[in-house]
Amino acid sequence: MDLGSATSLSMQCTCGAFKARLERPRNALRVVCYCRDCQSYSHYLTTYAPLKLDQHGGTEVIALAPEHLKLEQGAEQLRCISLSAQGTYRWYTHCCGSAIAVTPRQARLAHVSIAASALRDAGVDVEAAFGPLQVVANRASAHGNALPRPTKQSLFILLYGMGLLLQRSTGRWRENALLQPGTWQPIVPVHVIERTQRQRLLALAEHRPHTRSRIVLRW
Template sequence: MSAPHPVRCRCGSFRAEVVHPERGTRAVCYCKDCQAFAHFLGPPPGMLDAHGGTDIVAVSPRDVRLLQGAEHLACMSLTPKGTLRWFTSCCRTPIGNTPRDIRLSHLGLVHTALEGEGRDLDAAFGPVRLRADRQSAHGRPPASSTLRSFTTILRFVARLAVARLGGRYRSNPFFDPATGQPKAAPQVLTLEEHRRLKALV
C-alpha cells in the first residue's frame, strides 16, 4: 500500500489526504464545464493546461480523509441539476467534483489540490489514462489510446457498481450519510451567470 497523498488548499487552511493513492485513476478533461469552473474561481491561474484541460484524479470518496478545515469546503453547480464542484471558501482552491447523488460514489480531485511539497502525480497516481471531451479543447491535445480509454471507463463503472451494491457509497466526507445531502449548500448559478462564464471558455 502506498503512503497517503496530501490534499490541501493554497493557504493551508484546508487539509485532507488520499489514503489509497494507488487506487486513483488520472484523466484530463477538456469539457467547457470544467473550463467554466476555472473562470468561476478566478485568479490565480493554474487549473487549466495550455489546451484548457484539467488534470483530475478519480478516487472513491471513502478513500479521502478530511484532516483540517472542513468548514472551509464550499461547492457550486453550473446548473440546478449539474455536477457539484467543490472548492475552498478561504482561498478558492479547486478541490474536486462529485455527482449530486451520494449513491454514485465518485470524486474527481483537481490536480491543484494534490501538488506541492515535491509530490509527483505520476509517482503517486500513475500516468494520465484518459483524455475526455477533446472536441472542447483549445488546439489539438494528445489523445489517449482507445484500449486504455475503454479499460479505464470499464474500471470506473465497475467501481461505481460495487460501491452501490455494497453500501460503501455512504462513506463520503462531502455528504451527510444520514440524509444523503452535500455538507455544503450548493451555489447554483443563474442562467445569466452561466452564460457569462461559458462565453469566457
C-alpha cells in the same frame, strides 16, 4: 489503477488553510478533462486566483471512490457550487479559491474527482503516485490540439466503472466525507449560479474545436 502500496497521500488548498488526505487510494483514474463545464468552472475561480488549466483548456483530476477522502483541517473553508440545477457539485475553498473536488448529485454513484492541483499543492508527485494519464476526456472541447487519447483508455474506464458498481452494491458509497450521514446531502449549502452568470462563463470558454471524441465524461 491499483495503488496497493500507497497508504496515504496529502492534499491541501494553495494557502494551506484546508487539508485532507487520500487513504489507500485504490482503483484511481488519472484524467484530463477538456469539457466546457470544467473550463467555465475555472473561469469562475479566477475571482480568487489565476486559471489552472493546461495550454489546451484541460483540467487534471484523480477519480476514485469517496471513501478514500478524509478531511483533516479547515472544512469550514469548503464551498460548493453547481453550474446548473442538475449539474455536478464543484467544491473549492473560500480562503484562496482552490479547486478541491467534483462530485455527482447522485450519492450512490460513489465517485469523486480530486483536483490534481490540490495534491501538488501538498507536495505530491502525481505522476509518480498514479502513473501516466489514463483518460483524456471531451477532446472536442479543447483549445487547439488536445493531448492524444491514451492507449487502453476504454479499458481503464470500464475497470473504473466496475469499481463504482462494487462500491454501490456493498453500501460503501455511504462513506463520503463531503455528504451528511443519513441525508446524503452536501455538508455545505450548494450555490447554483444564475443563468446569466453561467452564460458569461460559457462565453469565456468559447472556442473553435479542432478534434473530436466519442467519449463524453462529466467530472
